Amino acid sequence: MLSVSGPDLEANPLDAIPAVFLMGPTSSGKTDLAVQIAAEFPCEIISVDSVMIYRGMDIGSAKPGKDILRACPHHLIDILDPAEIYSAANFRADALRLIREIHSRGHIPLLTGGTMLYFRTLQRGLSGMPGASPRIREKINRLAEQQGWKGMHARLAQIDPKAAANIHPNDPQRIQRALEVYEASGIPISIWHATPGPPGPVFRALKLALIPEDRSELHRQIRQRFDTMLANGFLDEVEALRQRRELHSGMPAVRSVGYRQAWQYLAGECSYETMHEKAVIATRQLAKRQMTWLRSETGLTRIHAGQYGVGDIYRTIHSHMEALTCYTTGALDRLR
Numbered sequence: 001m002l003s004v005s006g007p008d009l010e011a012n013p014l015d016a017i018p019a020v021f022l023m024g025p026t027s028s029g030k031t032d033l034a035v036q037i038a039a040e041f042p043c044e045i046i047s048v049d050s051v052m053i054y055r056g057m058d059i060g061s062a063k064p065g066k067d068i069l070r071a072c073p074h075h076l077i078d079i080l081d082p083a084e085i086y087s088a089a090n091f092r093a094d095a096l097r098l099i100r101e102i103h104s105r106g107h108i109p110l111l112t113g114g115t116m117l118y119f120r121t122l123q124r125g126l127s128g129m130p131g132a133s134p135r136i137r138e139k140i141n142r143l144a145e146q147q148g149w150k151g152m153h154a155r156l157a158q159i160d161p162k163a164a165a166n167i168h169p170n171d172p173q174r175i176q177r178a179l180e181v182y183e184a185s186g187i188p189i190s191i192w193h194a195t196p197g198p199p200g201p202v203f204r205a206l207k208l209a210l211i212p213e214d215r216s217e218l219h220r221q222i223r224q225r226f227d228t229m230l231a232n233g234f235l236d237e238v239e240a241l242r243q244r245r246e247l248h249s250g251m252p253a254v255r256s257v258g259y260r261q262a263w264q265y266l267a268g269e270c271s272y273e274t275m276h277e278k279a280v281i282a283t284r285q286l287a288k289r290q291m292t293w294l295r296s297e298t299g300l301t302r303i304h305a306g307q308y309g310v311g312d313i314y315r316t317i318h319s320h321m322e323a324l325t326c327y328t329t330g331a332l333d334r335l336r
Contacts (some may be wrong), residue, residue, distance in 0.1 A: 016204040017103045018324045020317060022112035023048075023119060023294060024210030025287035027221040028305050031064055033210060033313070034112040038072050040314055041110075041321075044102045046075045046095055048113030048122075051256045054082045056241065059234045060258045062225065082253035083246050087132040088121040095122050099203050108321065109203065114286075116293035123205070129192040130184035140176050140183070141250035149175055160188035170285065172255055206320040208313065209294050212305045222283045226258065226276070238262040257282045 020043070024030050034045055047053070051061035055078045064074060075098050080086055095118075099109045111119070144152050149172040156175055157164035159182050167174045181189040212218040238259060241247055247254060249263055258279045265275035294300065301316060 019109040019203040019205045021205045021207045025290040028210045035072050043108045043110040046111045047077045048118045050115040052077045053080050054253050059229050059237045085132045091118045092121050136180050136183045162190040207300050209300045210303050210305050257286050
């Protein structure tokens with residue numbers, strides 16, 4: 001079942017590159033649907049995921065398996081070492097480059113993932129906001145070790161009450177970024193977000209959102225997926241990261257949901273049961289934040305997870321392409 005939330009008010013030129021966004025919360029089935037779409041249309045997939053970018057972080061990020069990646073390659077997967085830092089600005093630059101390259105090959109950019117900040121930054125830009133600073137992040141991490149992230153959230157509330165109100169105290173990555181921006185520029189991140197960004201994107205996106213209708217079913221899938229990760233060797237994957245001396249618990253890659261809790265368990269900071277429950281709860285909180293982001297998006301075509309007909313989705317994509325360009329996207333006539 002598909003439903004459209006309303007017109008997209010972004011002023012994209014009619015000759016902009018057509019693209020497809022497939023968004024949704026974690027565990028909603030985005031990867032499976034993206035692969036189906038790519039089998040029907042001449043698409044190239046761009047991953048929109050802040051953890052899948054890292055090599056050696058496969059199980060905990062639910063990275064597509066090797067068979068899927070061989071049959072349907074994904075851009076922006078396994079592009080960095082976990083010791084490296086990758087910002088939303090980096091993603092925007094890489095994604096815009098890839099969108100142009102994919103279009104030049106006569107293919108359709110299909111962007112899929114759950115990192116909503118990446119989607120928003122791609123569409124709206126960052127208004128000249130300062131990029132990531134390893135020096136400032138290290139300083140913030142040292143303070144967080146002393147005060148805890150709830151203490152850092154309280155510090156943020158003094159500097160930027162508006163940003164603090166929109167960031168959960170248990171979301172260290174966003175707390176760190178907000179403090180980093182203020183430290184680098186002296187300007188609260190909420191003001192940066194309210195400042196008009198650079199000129200509009202070179203693409204016009206059909207925005208599909210995979211929305212779970214049953215919250216309890218989504219929670220069951222989240223728990224089941226984490227159990228499967230553990231059975232597939234997730235703790236061994238995290239232990240391999242822990243053996244690298246240059247990695248530590250304050251790094252963005254290690255603070256990812258699931259990895260942070262497993263790292264704490266392997267460091268002897270909590271029991272297995274506590275690790276398991278904390279990881280499941282953190283994933284549920286992530287899904288809730290993703291849903292909040294989606295509610296603020298305009299022009300969404302909502303797809304009810306588990307209840308959609310893939311033929312309806314194909315027809316929606318076909319109409320989007322034909323309305324904008326000379327693409328021929330039918331199953332018999334599609335570009336090769």
